[in-house]
Amino acid sequence: MSLFDLTLPAEKAAEYGAAVLYDEPMSAHTTFKIGGRCDMMIKINCEGLLRELVILCAKQGIPYYIIGRGSNILVSDNGLRGIVLLLCGDFASAHIDGDIIECQAGASLGAICSLALSNSLTGLEFAYGIPGTVGGAVYMNAGAYGGEMKDVLLSCRCIDENGEIRTVPREKMELGYRTSIFSKKNYCVTSVALKLQKGDPAAIKERMDTLMSRRKEKQPLEYPSAGSTFKRPAGDFAARLIEASSLKGLSVGDAQVSEKHSGFIINKGSASFGDVCELIERVKDKVYSDSGIMLECEVLIME
Numbered sequence: 001m002s003l004f005d006l007t008l009p010a011e012k013a014a015e016y017g018a019a020v021l022y023d024e025p026m027s028a029h030t031t032f033k034i035g036g037r038c039d040m041m042i043k044i045n046c047e048g049l050l051r052e053l054v055i056l057c058a059k060q061g062i063p064y065y066i067i068g069r070g071s072n073i074l075v076s077d078n079g080l081r082g083i084v085l086l087l088c089g090d091f092a093s094a095h096i097d098g099d100i101i102e103c104q105a106g107a108s109l110g111a112i113c114s115l116a117l118s119n120s121l122t123g124l125e126f127a128y129g130i131p132g133t134v135g136g137a138v139y140m141n142a143g144a145y146g147g148e149m150k151d152v153l154l155s156c157r158c159i160d161e162n163g164e165i166r167t168v169p170r171e172k173m174e175l176g177y178r179t180s181i182f183s184k185k186n187y188c189v190t191s192v193a194l195k196l197q198k199g200d201p202a203a204i205k206e207r208m209d210t211l212m213s214r215r216k217e218k219q220p221l222e223y224p225s226a227g228s229t230f231k232r233p234a235g236d237f238a239a240r241l242i243e244a245s246s247l248k249g250l251s252v253g254d255a256q257v258s259e260k261h262s263g264f265i266i267n268k269g270s271a272s273f274g275d276v277c278e279l280i281e282r283v284k285d286k287v288y289s290d291s292g293i294m295l296e297c298e299v300l301i302m303e
């Protein structure tokens with residue numbers, strides 16, 4: 001039973017034919033496989049519904065949370081009160097116009113990388129293997145292996161705090177290391193235009209395969225996680241500092257600093273939200289006392 005009256009959002013979702021789930025375990029929607037139940041989850045299927053829900057929630061004082069693939073979040077075991085707006089598979093169409101790919105925010109990065117490959121478009125190879133949605137990747141300005149979303153973005157459509165739809169060109173996105181105007185202002189990204197270049201499909205595929213092999217070799221992909229737990233501190237690497245503090249393998253319950261890559265905290269089975277939070281704090285404290293560097297979390301906590 002929610003503290004909030006969720007009747008109107010449920011009716012709105014029904015009007016648009018969107019799926020509504022009640023008491024849904026968030027552990028089923030996060031790559032960490034951690035998180036209690038949310039009161040209500042609506043699987044967004046179009047921009048119009050999302051806009052109406054954002055406005056409705058603001059008007060009725062109902063908290064809401066936008067999530068994509070849940071690959072960069074840690075959700076409390078108490079779950080989430082209010083509504084989770086899931087921008088994923090039901091909001092994932094894409095099309096190509098020359099060297100521009102336009103897609104809805106819920107499209108998976110993997111699918112868009114494959115679409116680029118099948119149309120001989122280069123520039124997005126760096127993102128192959130990042131297990132998020134395009135909207136989540138823009139919000140985070142996700143990056144890897146020398147590339148970042150900033151390099152390929154042309155423009156985005158988003159919903160601002162007043163429920164207005166805006167088109168934001170790349171120059172106005174304030175893209176920095178794992179940050180964007182969307183994360184600073186809590187705008188919801190609804191669609192994204194990526195500008196790529198014509199390339200050689202064999203070379204594109206080779207680069208994608210190489211980067212995927214590198215991930216499999218270096219990262220603990222066999223365990224649930226949310227990727228790199230900490231941001232890269234200026235002039236150093238979180239994993240190097242964590243190893244230098246002899247924290248590799250440190251565990252709290254089933255949460256562990258990965259033995260394969262110390263920058264990842266993994267869930268070895270039934271890690272709780274509290275286990276991961278306590279491990280994060282222990283790592284930060286020890287690294288700070290050894291090096292004077294305070295690590296900052298890249299993983300976003302939702303509670």
Ligand SMILES: Cc1cc2nc3c(=O)[nH]c(=O)nc-3n(C[C@H](O)[C@H](O)[C@H](O)COP(=O)(O)OP(=O)(O)OC[C@H]3O[C@@H](n4cnc5c(N)ncnc54)[C@H](O)[C@@H]3O)c2cc1C
Pocket residue numbers: 031065066067068069070071072073087105106129130131132133134135136137138139140141142143144182187188189190219221225226227228300
């Ligand atoms: C094994 C593994 C490897 C990873 N490797 C990398 C890597 O190499 N580089 C990297 O940068 N990241 C990496 N990540 C982290 C993660 O995949 C990225 O940050 C990804 O971009 C998050 O997308 P998501 O859809 O899962 O977002 P979520 O985790 O669902 O959400 C993340 C944040 O974005 C917000 N958000 C999501 N969608 C939208 C939207 N449409 N509009 C507005 N806000 C939105 C959410 O509210 C939340 O605050 C990795 C994660 C894992 C598990």
